[in-house]
Amino acid sequence: xxxxxxxxxxxxxxxxxxxxxxxxxxxxxxxxxxxxxxxxxxxxxxxxxxxxxxxxxxxxxxxxxxxxxxxxxxxxxxxxxxxxxxxxxxxxxxxxxxxxxxxxxxxxxxxxxxxxxxxxxxxxxxxxxxxxxxxxxxxxxxx
Numbered sequence: 001x002x003x004x005x006x007x008x009x010x011x012x013x014x015x016x017x018x019x020x021x022x023x024x025x026x027x028x029x030x031x032x033x034x035x036x037x038x039x040x041x042x043x044x045x046x047x048x049x050x051x052x053x054x055x056x057x058x059x060x061x062x063x064x065x066x067x068x069x070x071x072x073x074x075x076x077x078x079x080x081x082x083x084x085x086x087x088x089x090x091x092x093x094x095x096x097x098x099x100x101x102x103x104x105x106x107x108x109x110x111x112x113x114x115x116x117x118x119x120x121x122x123x124x125x126x127x128x129x130x131x132x133x134x135x136x137x138x139x140x141x142x143x
Contacts, residue, residue: 014064014071014097021109023062032065040078040112052117056081056124058089060112064097071097075108078115084128087120 011033015025023035036049040059044052049059057080064073072094079089095104123129 011064011066018062021105026061031067032063034061034063036061037109037112039109041115041117042113055121056083057117057120060108073097077108078112078120080120080124083120083123087123087129 011028015033018035019025022037022039024038025033026036027034037060038044040049044059052059058076058078060075060078062073062075064071073096074091074093075095077090077092080087081089092108119129
């Protein structure tokens with residue numbers, strides 16, 4: 001029971017701090033909270049976000065889990081589910097939340113704001129493009 005109370009207490013301040021940064025709480029349960037970053041691609045509304053998702057283009061989102069007394073985050077960076085390596089969505093896992101703020105989160109938020117949505121659209125519509133867009137994505141070998 002004390003573990004649950006501890007998570008609830010920690011989650012409420014966590015939600016407030018993420019919301020101040022432009023994240024939207026979209027799901028929660030007894031051990032985790034999930035967020036969408038509202039400023040991905042320069043800021044997209046709910047309808048556009050859903051349309052992009054239906055077409056294989058995903059925005060930045062995060063899930064924070066309470067495990068063994070610690071808050072651990074996993075981020076899914078903007079990208080395409082099917083496409084070339086340069087535009088493929090990457091997941092960053094196991095980030096300790098207290099150690100993670102604000103520098104790392106700011107870096108991923110900045111990349112998400114300016115991620116080239118048009119380039120990803122072309123990759124989805126016309127197939128894997130095979131081109132690399134320097135600085136636009138985090139390659140798996142850079143994590």
